[in-house]
Amino acid sequence: MLKLIIFGPPSAGKGTQAQRLSKKYGIPQIATGDLLREAVVRQTPLGMKIKSYLDTGRLGPDDLIVQLISERVAEPDCSEGYILDGFPRTMGQARELERMTEVDLVLNIVVEFEELVGRAVGRRICPQCAAVFNVKSNPPRVDGRCDRCESPLTQRDDDREDTVRNRLKVYMDQTAPLIEHFRTKGNLVDIDGSAGIDGVFDQMVRAIDGLSGQTQAETH
Numbered sequence: 772m773l774k775l776i777i778f779g780p781p782s783a784g785k786g787t788q789a790q791r792l793s794k795k796y797g798i799p800q801i802a803t804g805d806l807l808r809e810a811v812v813r814q815t816p817l818g819m820k821i822k823s824y825l826d827t828g829r830l831g832p833d834d835l836i837v838q839l840i841s842e843r844v845a846e847p848d849c850s851e852g853y854i855l856d857g858f859p860r861t862m863g864q865a866r867e868l869e870r871m872t873e874v875d876l877v878l879n880i881v882v883e884f885e886e887l888v889g890r891a892v893g894r895r896i897c898p899q900c901a902a903v904f905n906v907k908s909n910p911p912r913v914d915g916r917c918d919r920c921e922s923p924l925t926q927r928d929d930d931r932e933d934t935v936r937n938r939l940k941v942y943m944d945q946t947a948p949l950i951e952h953f954r955t956k957g958n959l960v961d962i963d964g965s966a967g968i969d970g971v972f973d974q975m976v977r978a979i980d981g982l983s984g985q986t987q988a989e990t991h
């Protein structure tokens with residue numbers, strides 16, 4: 772059984788890492804956002820309740836989200852464990868989760884906010900063929916033109932500096948207390964998010980494998 776939580780600011784590559792971990796350890800990635808949308812689409816009783824909250828622009832109370840998660844982790848594909856992505860999001864949810872189960876490890880991707888702002892602000896996309904460039908790390912051959920189809924590149928509204936900074940601030944305000952909570956409990960590991968996709972993945976694998984080594988040492 773391997774129960775993980777992944778924390779990381781928006782655009783830090785949390786989803787990509789969760790997918791890779793899911794493949795390597797054979798446990799599902801449970802993304803709260805997807806779960807919410809799915810419950811609404813399937814029109815389950817819980818889904819109908821959630822829909823009424825989503826319709827009013829609210830996320831729904833903690834107990835509703837927790838119920839959704841507890842139903843999901845009771846499914847057969849979670850028998851070997853799971854990766855929680857986007858949950859818990861509040862201290863209330865964290866406490867509910869602890870009543871339900873103990874997670875083994877919290878992986879906390881740490882990236883300098885200025886680096887994330889830089890990455891997002893430099894991103895340019897081709898509205899024609901969806902190619903992605905970055906003026907700093909992956910510039911197009913001709914300034915402002917797509918390498919593939921030569922269309923003029925654009926910047927997404929989501930990547931504008933004020934939008935990015937606001938998203939990061941919301942993340943910090945929301946997650947900082949949770950990070951401190953798990954750090955105090957002693958099952959949180961900081962992951963250096965500037966190490967590139969493979970480097971970040973390697974650190975996570977080391978932290979997870981160190982965990983099972985620890986358990987083995989204790990039992991033998």
Ligand SMILES: [Zn+2]
Binds near residue numbers: 897898900919920921
């Ligand atoms: Zn293009």
